[in-house]
Amino acid sequence: MAVPKERVVLAPAQVHGATTPAHDAILTPQALAFLAGLHRQFDARRLDLLAARDARQARYDAGELPDFRADTVAIREGHWTVAPIPAALRDRRVEITGPVERKMIINALNSGAKVFMADFEDSSAPTFANQIDGQINLRDAVSGSIEYTSPEGKHYRVNGNPAVLIVRPRGWHLPERHITVDGEPMAGALVDFGLYAFHNAQALQSRDRGPYFYLPKLQAMEEAALWDDVMAAAEAALDLPPDCMKATVLIETLPAVFQMHEILHALRGRVVGLNCGRWDYIFSYLKTFRSHRDRLLPDRSQVLMTVPFLKSYSELLIQTCHRRGAFAMGGMAAQIPIKGDEAANDAALAKVRADKLREVQAGHDGTWVAHPALVPVAQEVFDKYMPSPNQLNVARNDVKVCRDQLIAPCSGTITRAGFDNNVEVALRYTASWLDGQGCVPIHHLMEDAATAEIARSQIWQWLHRGPLEFTDHAPIDFALFDHALVKHTHRLVESNSPLAHRAEQAAALLRQLTHADELGDFLTLAAYAQID
Ligand SMILES: CC(=O)SCCNC(=O)CCNC(=O)[C@H](O)C(C)(C)COP(=O)(O)OP(=O)(O)OC[C@H]1O[C@@H](n2cnc3c(N)ncnc32)[C@H](O)[C@@H]1OP(=O)(O)O
Ligand SMILES: O=CC(=O)O
Numbered sequence: 001m002a003v004p005k006e007r008v009v010l011a012p013a014q015v016h017g018a019t020t021p022a023h024d025a026i027l028t029p030q031a032l033a034f035l036a037g038l039h040r041q042f043d044a045r046r047l048d049l050l051a052a053r054d055a056r057q058a059r060y061d062a063g064e065l066p067d068f069r070a071d072t073v074a075i076r077e078g079h080w081t082v083a084p085i086p087a088a089l090r091d092r093r094v095e096i097t098g099p100v101e102r103k104m105i106i107n108a109l110n111s112g113a114k115v116f117m118a119d120f121e122d123s124s125a126p127t128f129a130n131q132i133d134g135q136i137n138l139r140d141a142v143s144g145s146i147e148y149t150s151p152e153g154k155h156y157r158v159n160g161n162p163a164v165l166i167v168r169p170r171g172w173h174l175p176e177r178h179i180t181v182d183g184e185p186m187a188g189a190l191v192d193f194g195l196y197a198f199h200n201a202q203a204l205q206s207r208d209r210g211p212y213f214y215l216p217k218l219q220a221m222e223e224a225a226l227w228d229d230v231m232a233a234a235e236a237a238l239d240l241p242p243d244c245m246k247a248t249v250l251i252e253t254l255p256a257v258f259q260m261h262e263i264l265h266a267l268r269g270r271v272v273g274l275n276c277g278r279w280d281y282i283f284s285y286l287k288t289f290r291s292h293r294d295r296l297l298p299d300r301s302q303v304l305m306t307v308p309f310l311k312s313y314s315e316l317l318i319q320t321c322h323r324r325g326a327f328a329m330g331g332m333a334a335q336i337p338i339k340g341d342e343a344a345n346d347a348a349l350a351k352v353r354a355d356k357l358r359e360v361q362a363g364h365d366g367t368w369v370a371h372p373a374l375v376p377v378a379q380e381v382f383d384k385y386m387p388s389p390n391q392l393n394v395a396r397n398d399v400k401v402c403r404d405q406l407i408a409p410c411s412g413t414i415t416r417a418g419f420d421n422n423v424e425v426a427l428r429y430t431a432s433w434l435d436g437q438g439c440v441p442i443h444h445l446m447e448d449a450a451t452a453e454i455a456r457s458q459i460w461q462w463l464h465r466g467p468l469e470f471t472d473h474a475p476i477d478f479a480l481f482d483h484a485l486v487k488h489t490h491r492l493v494e495s496n497s498p499l500a501h502r503a504e505q506a507a508a509l510l511r512q513l514t515h516a517d518e519l520g521d522f523l524t525l526a527a528y529a530q531i532d
């Protein structure tokens, strides 16, 4: 006999990870019921879209090249714009990014940047504690009560005029195994988004700020449409005005660059811009062309934003956004301040300055920095070349970008130093990630999940798509990789680093990923089974 509808009470999401009493205020029965609703309504669609990614990649592996879609010409050629941009987001000249760690949140809010992108993604290692502590920290940041005292006794609190908060949930591909619904793991994206929205959207909406999000690693307009529907459902469930949740989408996969109009269109009621997520974009170029020997990339240090395929991508993004009334955000230079070496520090800052100058002169409406000391560097450049709050009026009608430019092969060399650096970065970053830290400085560069993906997928591609050789004609082969991995593992084990105990674990994972016949989809997906 059918049970009357009003009697059916569906179970809330179940928590499996270790929690503290403070976590209980985030993982409330109401919040878990809200998460369960999102999962039941949307997870099957998410899984279908992930299967569509696999099917797309299989076509690229068979030789197909990414291209603009034939079925969406009307969207690309149509006359439409995105909804008006809220006042709080009309000037985004400098955005600081960083993990959802308590002290860093306070420092970022106080940094002088217009926006703080609080990151559950590339710069976060998703231990359950990191994710839920991050929610506590964001709740306290939104309520204005966030404070912190360091072990050395330094006290932190938010000053007047903090940066506007935008939250980046995990991408569609990552599960959150510590929260299940009907026995299935939830999507990390829905957990991060859902908990932040549940606890903060009402409070944010009642002020001059709102529930704002950065959406990572999308590949297609259907994935954007899923986010649009998730946000609409959340707005309805939380009694919020339609389209009050705003989104900025990272264009950081190669397939997505061919659907920028479509992605804006799918989210047109709530999208405020696109962002050039250059590091994942380079990773995606590597992954998309993992079987194409004619499109191998040279050393990472040579793949700069000025190389043809990246220049075309950023210029097309600016033109697309401004045609639709949306912001075209720049991305992240990897240099960070260098302590105790003035000349090296000046050189690093000069590189950041040059990167921001290129961005503002190309027509970007703002940019990203990784460190508070870089806020004034980027701001000075944008203030000088962008006196108005944004450059939406810069149409870039001069830009004519075709498919072949977006996928152009990149000239350059593969050096011993580049190979060795990739092994070292992949190892040290993986060790850090497994230990719960998702962003680290290595050789004075910011390394996060996206940059580490470049390192480990380049090694894979050079080894599996060879035979290749260095400029001195020495072969690039597995023996070389194995030797470099042992060397760097040994160095880490022998060092004073708190990550020494993770070295062997990280090395085993990298050895397995590098020797595998197929390039693994995501380092973080493979490593997730071992975290916590
Ligand atoms: C590809 C992408 O997705 S880019 C976006 C993701 N990446 C990021 O967000 C990068 C975030 N940046 C960072 O995590 C850090 O800057 C690192 C790991 C690169 C360097 O960190 P550290 O070596 O600790 O920097 P450093 O010692 O110079 O820090 C000095 C102070 O600035 C703070 N700080 C550094 N970076 C940040 C940041 N991004 N946000 C807020 N505060 C920060 C530190 O907490 C420290 O504070 P304190 O003086 O009060 O103790
Ligand atoms: O998320 C940003 C990127 O560069 O990747």
Ligand SMILES: [Mg+2]
Residues within 6 Å of the ligand: 122, 216, 250, 252, 277, 279, 280, 450
């Ligand atoms: Mg990224």
